[in-house]
Amino acid sequence: MEDDILIQISNRIKERRREKNITVQELASLANVSKGLISQIENSRTIPSLIVLIDIVKALNIDLNEFFKDIRSKNRLSPVLVKRKHEYECFEKEHAIGFHYQRIFTRSMEHSTVDIVLLELEPNSSRPLVETDAFEYKYVITGDVEYQFNEERIALGEGDSILFDGRIPHTPVNTSDKKTVMLVIYFFEEKKE
Numbered sequence: 095m096e097d098d099i100l101i102q103i104s105n106r107i108k109e110r111r112r113e114k115n116i117t118v119q120e121l122a123s124l125a126n127v128s129k130g131l132i133s134q135i136e137n138s139r140t141i142p143s144l145i146v147l148i149d150i151v152k153a154l155n156i157d158l159n160e161f162f163k164d165i166r167s168k169n170r171l172s173p174v175l176v177k178r179k180h181e182y183e184c185f186e187k188e189h190a191i192g193f194h195y196q197r198i199f200t201r202s203m204e205h206s207t208v209d210i211v212l213l214e215l216e217p218n219s220s221r222p223l224v225e226t227d228a229f230e231y232k233y234v235i236t237g238d239v240e241y242q243f244n245e246e247r248i249a250l251g252e253g254d255s256i257l258f259d260g261r262i263p264h265t266p267v268n269t270s271d272k273k274t275v276m277l278v279i280y281f282f283e284e285k286k287e
Contacts, residue, residue, distance in 0.1 A: 102165045103147070104138040110154045110161075111136075124153035182212065192219025192268075209280040215239065215268040226260030228280040237274025240267045 111121050118136070122129040127146060134140040135150070142150065151161045182196040194214040209228075215237070223242065232241075233255040241248045241256060243264050250256060258264065260280070268274045 099165060100141060101138050104136055106161065106165070107132075107150060107154070108136040110156055114154060116154070121150065121153055125149040190219070190221040192216030193221060207280075207282040209282065211278040211280070213266075213276045213278050215266060215274040215276070217268055217271050217273070219268050221265050223263035223265050225263055226280065228260045228282040229257065230260045230264075231255065231257045231279040231281070232266070233277040235275040235277060237268060237272060238270040239274050239276065240269050241265075242267060 111118070116124075118132050119129045122132045125132070125146070126149060131140070131142070131146070132150070135142050148158065151158055154161075182198055184194070184196050186193070186195065192215060194216070196212040196214075198210040198212060213232075223244070232239075232250070234250050234252055236252055238252075239250050241250065241258075241264060243258070243262050248256065249269070266274075266276070
C-alpha cells in the first residue's frame with residue numbers, strides 16, 4: 095500500500111473515531127483488536143489487513159463506500175498539469191455576439207469544479223444579462239471592460255479583477271475600440287442531495 099494512501103486511511107480512522115467521541119480502547123473492543131493495533135494504525139505505523147480494516151470501519155458504523163470515497167493515490171496525478179495553447183477548447187454561448195471563449199482547464203475536486211477560460215470580447219460585442227450557477231473571478235489581461243449588474247456598472251481596466259456570485263444577472267461590455275481579453279475562473283459547487 096502506498097504511503098500516502100496509508101496516511102489518508104489512518105487519518106480518516108482517527109478523525110471518524112474522534113467525531114464519534116470513541117476512545118482508542120472502545121474502538122479496539124468494538125473491532126475485536128488490541129488497543130495497541132488501533133494506535134499503530136492511527137499513527138501510520140502499521141498496515142492493517144483488509145479484514146481488520148473492514149472490522150474497524152464497521153465498528154465506526156460507517157458505510158465502506160463513504161469511508162473510502164476520495165481516498166486515492168496522489169502519485170497517480172501529476173502535481174504539475176500543462177496544457178499548450180493549441181490544446182485550448184474553443185466554445186460559444188448562446189446570444190453572445192463577439193464573445194470568444196477558450197477553455198484552458200476544467201478540474202473536478204471534492205464538492206466543486208473549477209473551469210478556467212480565456213474570454214476575448216470584440217469591440218461592439220453584445221450579450222443580454224446572464225446568470226451562472228457559479229462564483230466567477232475575472233482578470234482583465236488587456237483592454238477595458240464594464241461589468242453590468244442590473245443597475246450597477248463597474249469599469250475595469252488592464253490588471254483589474256472582480257469576483258462575484260454568478261447568480262446575479264450580469265454581462266461584460268467591451269468599452270474600448272480593440273479586443274479585450276480576460277481570464278475567467280468559474281467555481282461551481284456540487285449540489286448537496
